Amino acid sequence: MIGAGNMATQLGMALLEKGHQIVQVWSRTQQSAAKLASKLNCPFTTETSSITSKTDIYILAINDTAIESVLSQRSWGDTLVVHTAGSTSMNILAPYCANYGVFYPFQTFTIEKKVEFDHIPICIEANTPQNLEILNGLAHSISQNIRLFDSNQRQQIHLAAVFVCNFVNHFYTIGEKLLTEKGIDFEILKPLILETASKVIYQSPESSQTGPASRNDKVVIDKHLAMLANDPDLKNLYSLLSERIIQTHKS
Amino acid sequence: MIGAGNMATQLGMALLEKGHQIVQVWSRTQQSAAKLASKLNCPFTTETSSITSKTDIYILAINDTAIESVLSQRSWGDTLVVHTAGSTSMNILAPYCANYGVFYPFQTFTIEKKVEFDHIPICIEANTPQNLEILNGLAHSISQNIRLFDSNQRQQIHLAAVFVCNFVNHFYTIGEKLLTEKGIDFEILKPLILETASKVIYQSPESSQTGPASRNDKVVIDKHLAMLANDPDLKNLYSLLSERIIQTHKS
Numbered sequence: 001m002i003g004a005g006n007m008a009t010q011l012g013m014a015l016l017e018k019g020h021q022i023v024q025v026w027s028r029t030q031q032s033a034a035k036l037a038s039k040l041n042c043p044f045t046t047e048t049s050s051i052t053s054k055t056d057i058y059i060l061a062i063n064d065t066a067i068e069s070v071l072s073q074r075s076w077g078d079t080l081v082v083h084t085a086g087s088t089s090m091n092i093l094a095p096y097c098a099n100y101g102v103f104y105p106f107q108t109f110t111i112e113k114k115v116e117f118d119h120i121p122i123c124i125e126a127n128t129p130q131n132l133e134i135l136n137g138l139a140h141s142i143s144q145n146i147r148l149f150d151s152n153q154r155q156q157i158h159l160a161a162v163f164v165c166n167f168v169n170h171f172y173t174i175g176e177k178l179l180t181e182k183g184i185d186f187e188i189l190k191p192l193i194l195e196t197a198s199k200v201i202y203q204s205p206e207s208s209q210t211g212p213a214s215r216n217d218k219v220v221i222d223k224h225l226a227m228l229a230n231d232p233d234l235k236n237l238y239s240l241l242s243e244r245i246i247q248t249h250k251s
Numbered sequence: 252m253i254g255a256g257n258m259a260t261q262l263g264m265a266l267l268e269k270g271h272q273i274v275q276v277w278s279r280t281q282q283s284a285a286k287l288a289s290k291l292n293c294p295f296t297t298e299t300s301s302i303t304s305k306t307d308i309y310i311l312a313i314n315d316t317a318i319e320s321v322l323s324q325r326s327w328g329d330t331l332v333v334h335t336a337g338s339t340s341m342n343i344l345a346p347y348c349a350n351y352g353v354f355y356p357f358q359t360f361t362i363e364k365k366v367e368f369d370h371i372p373i374c375i376e377a378n379t380p381q382n383l384e385i386l387n388g389l390a391h392s393i394s395q396n397i398r399l400f401d402s403n404q405r406q407q408i409h410l411a412a413v414f415v416c417n418f419v420n421h422f423y424t425i426g427e428k429l430l431t432e433k434g435i436d437f438e439i440l441k442p443l444i445l446e447t448a449s450k451v452i453y454q455s456p457e458s459s460q461t462g463p464a465s466r467n468d469k470v471v472i473d474k475h476l477a478m479l480a481n482d483p484d485l486k487n488l489y490s491l492l493s494e495r496i497i498q499t500h501k502s
Contacts, residue, residue: 211417
C-alpha cells in the first residue's frame with residue numbers, strides 16, 4: 001500500500017477484512033506510515049528504495065500530484081501497479097510499469113470513519129484484459145458494485161463528485177456556521193440533511209427541489225439576502241444559486 | 252387545512268394518521284383542494300368565505316406571500332390560527348387573530364413522497380403560554396422532536412436549510428447533468444450522496460471535508476475548471492466554492 005491517507009487507510013482496512021494480506025505500507029512520513037501499518041498488521045517504510053518487490057500488486061493511494069514522482073523513484077518490474085485517483089488518467093502509469101490500471105473506490109473517505117465497502121462503486125480500468133480480470137476479482141472481493149469506465153468517464157464522475165460531495169459538505173459547514181452564530185445547535189439540521197439525500201435515491205433531484213428559489217418566492221429570497229448583508233461572499237453565493245434554481249425550474 | 256401544497260399534504264396526512272380529524276381543506280384551485288381532500292377524507296372549498304368555523308385550529312400551510320391576503324379575507328374569531336412558514340414572523344398573524352402561533356415542521360416536503368414525522372423537528376411559537384401548550388400537544392402527537400424558537404431563530408434555521416437542503420439538492424441536479432452529458436447513470440452517485448450526508452450525523456462537517464480544494468490540489472482543480480470551460484457559470488461556481496473551502500481549511 002503506497003500511501004497512508006484517507007483512501008489508503010479505508011481501502012487497506014477493507015482489503016484486510018476480506019482476507020487479503022497487506023505486505024507493507026509506504027508513506028513519506030514515519031508517523032502516518034507507522035499508524036496505518038499498525039492498523040494493517042504489517043511493516044512499513046518511508047524509503048521508496050525499501051519498497052518490497054514481494055507483492056502481487058502495488059496500490060498507489062496518494063495525491064494525484066505525487067503519483068509520477070513516486071513512480072519515477074524505483075522500477076516496478078512486471079508487478080501490477082494501480083492508482084486510485086479519480087482525475088488522473090491511467091496512461092500516467094505507462095512509462096513506468098508493464099502492467100497497470102486504475103482501482104478507484106468511489107466514496108468520500110476520512111481516516112477516522114470506517115466505511116462499509118459492500119455497495120461502493122469500484123471503478124476499474126487496466127492496460128490488458130488479463131489485468132482487468134485481476135482488478136475485477138480484487139474489486140469483487142470487497143464490493144458487489146463494480147464499474148468499468150475509461151479515464152475520461154472517471155474524470156467526469158470525479159467532477160460530479162466534487163459537486164455532490166465536497167461542495168455539499170461545504171454547505172453543511174455553512175449551515176452549521178449560520179446556526180452557531182445564533183446559538184442554535186447543528187443537531188436540528190440532521191433530519192433535513194438525511195431526508196434531502198434519501199429523496200434523490202427514489203426520485204430525480206429536479207423533482208425533489210423545494211425552497212424559495214424553486215417557487216420563485218422573491219419575498220423570502222430578499223429576506224435571506226438581507227440577513228446575509230454582513231457576509232458579501234455568502235450573499236453572492238446565495239444569489240447565484242437561487243438564480244440557477246429559478247432558471248432551472250422556469251425552463 | 253388552509254393550503255394544499257407540499258407542506259399541507261404531508262402535514263395533513265401525518266395528523267390524520269395519528270388520529271386527528273381534518274375538518275376541511277381550502278385551496279385557491281379546485282383541483283389541488285379536491286386532491287388533498289380526498290387524501291384526508293374531508294370536504295373542501297375554494298372560497299375563503301366558506302371556510303368552516305367548526306374547528307379547533309386553522310393551519311395556514313401556504314406560501315409566505317399568500318398568508319396576509321388569506322388572513323384578511325375573513326374573521327377567525329377566537330380559534331387558534333397558525334402558519335407553517337420558516338421565514339415569516341409570528342406577528343404577521345396579530346392583526347387578524349386573537350389566538351395565534353407558528354407550527355413549523357422542519358423538513359423538505361414534496362407532494363408525492365411520504366415523510367415519517369416521528370423525528371422531524373417541529374418548531375413552535377405562540378402568543379400565549381396556553382396556546383403554546385396546545386401546539387406542544389399537537390406537535391407531540393406526530394413527533395418526538397419539539398423545539399421552541401422565536402421568529403428570529405426560526406428565520407435563521409430556514410436560511411441554514413436553504414443551504415443544506417435546497418442548494419444541496421441543486422448540486423445533486425448538477426451532478427446528474429454532468430453525468431448525463433457523458434452517458435453515465437446518476438445511480439453511481441447515490442452511495443456517495445448518502446455517505447456524505449450520513450458522515451455529518453457523527454462528525455462535524457468541517458472534519459468531514461474531503462476533495463481537491465480541501466487539500467489545495469491545484470492540479471485537479473485546474474483540470475476540473477478546464478472541463479467546465481463550456482459552462483462559464485458553473486465554472487465560476489466551482490471556483491468560488493473551491494476558494495471558500497481552501498480558505499476554510501487554511502485557517
